Amino acid sequence: xxxxxxxxxxxxxxxxNEKCALNGLxxxxxxxxxxxxxxxxxxxxSTLLNAIAGTWLVDEGKILIDGVDVTKLPEHKRAKYLGRxxxxxxxxxxASMGIEENLxxxxxxxxxxxxxxxxxxxxxxxxKELLKILDLGLEDRLTSKVGLLSxxxxxxxxxxxxxxxxxxxxxxxxHTAALDPKTAAKVLETTELMVKxxxxxxxxxxxxxxxxxxxxxxxxxxxxxxxILDIRGEEKKKLTVEDLLHKFEEASGxxxxxxxxxxx
Amino acid sequence: MxxxxxxxxxxxALPGNVAQGLIWGIMGIGVFITYRILDIxxxxxxxxxCTGGAVCIMxxxxxxxxxxxxxxxxxxxxxxxxxxGILHTLLGIPAILSGILTQIALYSVNLKIMTRxxxxxxxxxxxxxxxxxxxxxxxxxxxxIFFIAVLIIILIALLYWFFGTExxxxxxxxxxxxxxxxxxxxxxxxxxxxxxxxxxxxxxLSSALLVQYQGFADVNMGRGAIVIGLAAVIIxxxxxxxxxxxxxxxxxxxxxxxxxxxxxxQFVIMIGVDTDLxxxxxxxxxxxxxxxxxxxxxxxxxxxRRGGK
Numbered sequence: 001x002x003x004x005x006x007x008x009x010x011x012x013x014x015x016x017n018e019k020c021a022l023n024g025l026x027x028x029x030x031x032x033x034x035x036x037x038x039x040x041x042x043x044x045x046s047t048l049l050n051a052i053a054g055t056w057l058v059d060e061g062k063i064l065i066d067g068v069d070v071t072k073l074p075e076h077k078r079a080k081y082l083g084r085x086x087x088x089x090x091x092x093x094x095a096s097m098g099i100e101e102n103l104x105x106x107x108x109x110x111x112x113x114x115x116x117x118x119x120x121x122x123x124x125x126x127x128k129e130l131l132k133i134l135d136l137g138l139e140d141r142l143t144s145k146v147g148l149l150s151x152x153x154x155x156x157x158x159x160x161x162x163x164x165x166x167x168x169x170x171x172x173x174x175h176t177a178a179l180d181p182k183t184a185a186k187v188l189e190t191t192e193l194m195v196k197x198x199x200x201x202x203x204x205x206x207x208x209x210x211x212x213x214x215x216x217x218x219x220x221x222x223x224x225x226x227x228i229l230d231i232r233g234e235e236k237k238k239l240t241v242e243d244l245l246h247k248f249e250e251a252s253g254x255x256x257x258x259x260x261x262x263x264x
Numbered sequence: 265m266x267x268x269x270x271x272x273x274x275x276x277a278l279p280g281n282v283a284q285g286l287i288w289g290i291m292g293i294g295v296f297i298t299y300r301i302l303d304i305x306x307x308x309x310x311x312x313x314c315t316g317g318a319v320c321i322m323x324x325x326x327x328x329x330x331x332x333x334x335x336x337x338x339x340x341x342x343x344x345x346x347x348x349g350i351l352h353t354l355l356g357i358p359a360i361l362s363g364i365l366t367q368i369a370l371y372s373v374n375l376k377i378m379t380r381x382x383x384x385x386x387x388x389x390x391x392x393x394x395x396x397x398x399x400x401x402x403x404x405x406x407x408x409i410f411f412i413a414v415l416i417i418i419l420i421a422l423l424y425w426f427f428g429t430e431x432x433x434x435x436x437x438x439x440x441x442x443x444x445x446x447x448x449x450x451x452x453x454x455x456x457x458x459x460x461x462x463x464x465x466x467x468x469l470s471s472a473l474l475v476q477y478q479g480f481a482d483v484n485m486g487r488g489a490i491v492i493g494l495a496a497v498i499i500x501x502x503x504x505x506x507x508x509x510x511x512x513x514x515x516x517x518x519x520x521x522x523x524x525x526x527x528x529x530q531f532v533i534m535i536g537v538d539t540d541l542x543x544x545x546x547x548x549x550x551x552x553x554x555x556x557x558x559x560x561x562x563x564x565x566x567x568x569r570r571g572g573k
Contacts, residue, residue, distance in 0.1 A: 053447070079449035092447070094440040097433075105437050108430055109449040115426075118433040161448070 001201045002029040002169055007051055007061030021047040022058065023225035034195060034202045036212040039222035045205045049173045054078040066168045080110030083162030085155065085175040092158030095147030099138060099157065102146055103127045106161035130160055134190060152183035156190050163194045170195065172204040209241045223252050274534060279399040279409060281530050285523030286412040287473045290419065291489065292496030292518040294466030299497060302439040302459040307363030309467045309493060311370025312344040313486030316468025317475030318377040321385050330393050334472050341468020342461040344370060349457030374483050384480035392476045408477065416519050424512040435459055488543055491550055496522035498553040
């Protein structure tokens with residue numbers, strides 16, 4: 001489903017702020033894989049997701065989604081294949097537009113936008129049914145401005161928007177990091193629900209090792225722009241936080257530096 | 265001057281001011297599209313506010329039909345927006361600077377179109393759609409206020425329809441949240457260019473009508489237009505924002521804002537304020553209104569704790 005071949009990305013090359021964020025990273029994901037990504041600060045987690053999403057182009061290497069070479073495609077063209085949820089709840093939705101308008105925009109992801117009416121009447125019923133899945137009462141607030149919703153509600157809505165037009169790959173960029181623990185748990189629950197319901201191939205970055213272990217069928221750990229650990233199948237099921245810390249030290253020769261990842 | 269005479273003079277000047285306010289209202293609606301929908305302060309308008317009129321007057325003097333001249337003006341205005349859009353999106357120049365560059369370039373272009381700094385057109389010799397002379401004592405269908413009012417209603421209906429379409433919604437999303445728009449597969453660069461074209465098309469239409477109304481075009485007629493446009497947007501929102509929530513009504517509020525601007529201007533002139541100070545006065549009013557939302561947010565609300573990064 002996703003093939004990343006030896007990608008490199010250096011920010012601010014030739015300056016004192018030069019930062020090699022992706023350093024020959026390769027990753028292949030199968031159809032239906034749910035991969036969780038962990039790593040310390042600056043390990044290249046978000047950079048990896050942005051490289052796939054096309055926020056900028058990589059310096060070297062290739063990215064293929066479902067066999068299509070997207071390496072040179074701009075962000076809005078890759079959106080056809082991708083569902084995305086961001087860390088900041090403000091990023092994934094248009095605050096000054098209504099819930100139904102946001103959903104209607106998401107429903108047309110990857111299609112050309114014409115002079116046909118923006119939301120057809122029949123769509124509203126469909127949106128109501130979809131919003132019921134979230135169990136947040138949003139189905140009765142179709143025309144409310146999204147700016148009035150809480151962070152958790154916005155993330156849940158963004159999840160719905162990312163998945164309603166089934167993406168080839170769902171990208172979750174620490175999408176619960178900005179939420180309080182209770183809301184974060186609820187959004188993760190919704191995430192599982194959406195992924196199972198649509199049988200989605202998913203790549204989820206998390207700052208929380210427990211979540212990384214609990215969710216998905218495969219776990220990768222990044223350091224200095226490379227994958228240093230890749231755990232899957234039975235081994236992943238039996239994994240504990242202690243194992244993971246131990247493996248990290250073995251693989252990198254350092255102690256894990258992100259406290260919140262361990263404590264969280 | 266005694267109070268009755270003052271009121272009579274004001275009322276006498278009323279139709280002219282309303283007509284002028286309505287014409288500038290179309291320009292204000294153009295500014296609303298860039299400033300409020302696309303979240304871009306587009307300074308191209310200071311140039312396109314002359315380009316439209318320049319094209320219109322030269323075509324009419326060359327004997328073209330006034331409607332054809334009007335359409336040509338709109339196309340010329342859209343071209344100016346296209347240039348700013350390309351400078352901003354394709355060449356990566358900040359939006360404000362792109363607008364300033366186009367505006368300065370347009371000064372020369374406008375001079376070339378008009379062949380000199382100003383041109384005049386006589387209402388007696390040409391079939392003008394609107395004129396100073398048509399604001400009173402003419403049949404309703406010939407009345408400038410009626411003509412512009414109907415035109416504004418048609419324009420608002422068109423814009424209301426457009427911003428409700430798939431494309432129009434994607435344009436609103438572009439201005440509201442570019443990251444979200446791109447993640448939903450929207451080409452935000454193309455939409456910005458499109459928005460700038462629509463906006464400047466409206467500004468040029470306003471300019472073409474203004475030139476017919478006053479009977480002349482001047483290369484400096486667009487100077488400070490952005491401030492008047494913003495004033496119309498802001499006054500409209502300040503007075504009618506609480507009741508006019510619907511998109512079409514918000515556009516209508518801009519036209520009202522523009523009329524009120526001209527009435528206040530007339531009042532200020534009549535009470536004897538030095539006319540040299542008018543631009544300063546306008547800029548100060550706009551600056552105060554623009555700063556209110558920021559001041560409210562920064563100084564007058566209690567800090568709210570929020571989950572952050």
